[in-house]
Amino acid sequence: MKLRNMEKQADAAIRLGSLMAVLAVAPHFLAAEPITAVADVQHMVGTEKWHLKVMARDHEDRVTRELGSDDGDTVERKTTWFTGKHMASQETAVNSRLEGHRLTYAEKDQWSRTGKLEYSYRETNTLNSSGDQEKGERSEKRLEFGRLNKEVDGNWSPENKGWVDSYIRTVSYYKDGDVKCNSTERPPTNEKIEENWGVKGSHGRDKTVRTWDASTKSWTQS
Numbered sequence: 001m002k003l004r005n006m007e008k009q010a011d012a013a014i015r016l017g018s019l020m021a022v023l024a025v026a027p028h029f030l031a032a033e034p035i036t037a038v039a040d041v042q043h044m045v046g047t048e049k050w051h052l053k054v055m056a057r058d059h060e061d062r063v064t065r066e067l068g069s070d071d072g073d074t075v076e077r078k079t080t081w082f083t084g085k086h087m088a089s090q091e092t093a094v095n096s097r098l099e100g101h102r103l104t105y106a107e108k109d110q111w112s113r114t115g116k117l118e119y120s121y122r123e124t125n126t127l128n129s130s131g132d133q134e135k136g137e138r139s140e141k142r143l144e145f146g147r148l149n150k151e152v153d154g155n156w157s158p159e160n161k162g163w164v165d166s167y168i169r170t171v172s173y174y175k176d177g178d179v180k181c182n183s184t185e186r187p188p189t190n191e192k193i194e195e196n197w198g199v200k201g202s203h204g205r206d207k208t209v210r211t212w213d214a215s216t217k218s219w220t221q222s
Contacts, residue, residue, distance in 0.1 A: 050075050072097045073104060086115050098131035116146040125156065134158060147173060164188075178205060190214040 052066035052075060066077040077092040094105040103125060110119040119142055126135035136156030142149045153167040168185040174197075182195040192212035197205040210221040 052077060070094055082113050086113060087111055096127055096131060098127060098129070102127050102131045102133065116143070118143050136163070138163065147171070147177075174200070176200075194219075 052068040056065040068075045074095045079090045080088040089110045091108040106123040108121040123138040140152045151169040154163045154165045157164045170183045172180045185192045210219045
């Protein structure tokens with residue numbers, strides 16, 4: 001996994017020079033605005049500061065596209081909006097300066113009209129000097145009414161040249177918001193655990209746990 005420095009030490013002149021070099025290749029019809037702020041973005045490995053420049057706005061004067069640089073890599077962020085003030089989605093990609101412009105970091109979030117998070121995705125990749133992917137980590141979450149429904153983590157497999165799931169979690173709920181079932185799975189080791197909560201009584205809900213036994217290919221309950 002590519003570790004990024006939490007605080008950049010380069011001075012403002014170097015940053016501005018890198019940024020203008022990136023913006024030079026932008027379509028001429030996009031009128032860029034002056035740099036007015038720095039976006040602090042939460043990475044999987046910490047907080048990193050990106051200098052982004054507004055490249056486009058919608059008919060309600062809301063920012064829809066930003067462009068910048070991260071030590072020479074290109075950073076692009078796209079945002080969509082619902083009618084009003086709430087964001088509908090925001091997607092950011094960092095592409096390497098290496099030939100092929102391979103993705104080194106990506107994030108995507110989607111919200112409901114009421115502002116609750118419905119989908120979240122994070123991906124961090126490590127490339128070799130040729131731009132080929134050597135390592136990678138990703139995390140994907142789906143939510144409903146602000147509650148987690150499914151979470152899947154994965155790692156990049158150089159041997160298969162594809163993604164392999166490392167952790168899967170699914171959660172279901174009763175109408176009152178109580179958790180009904182929480183299931184976790186680790187595919188590499190074939191571990192599976194299910195936690196279930198029964199009908200609600202005067203004392204609450206009784207919980208049962210069952211574990212998958214890979215050797216007998218059956219569930220054991222406790």
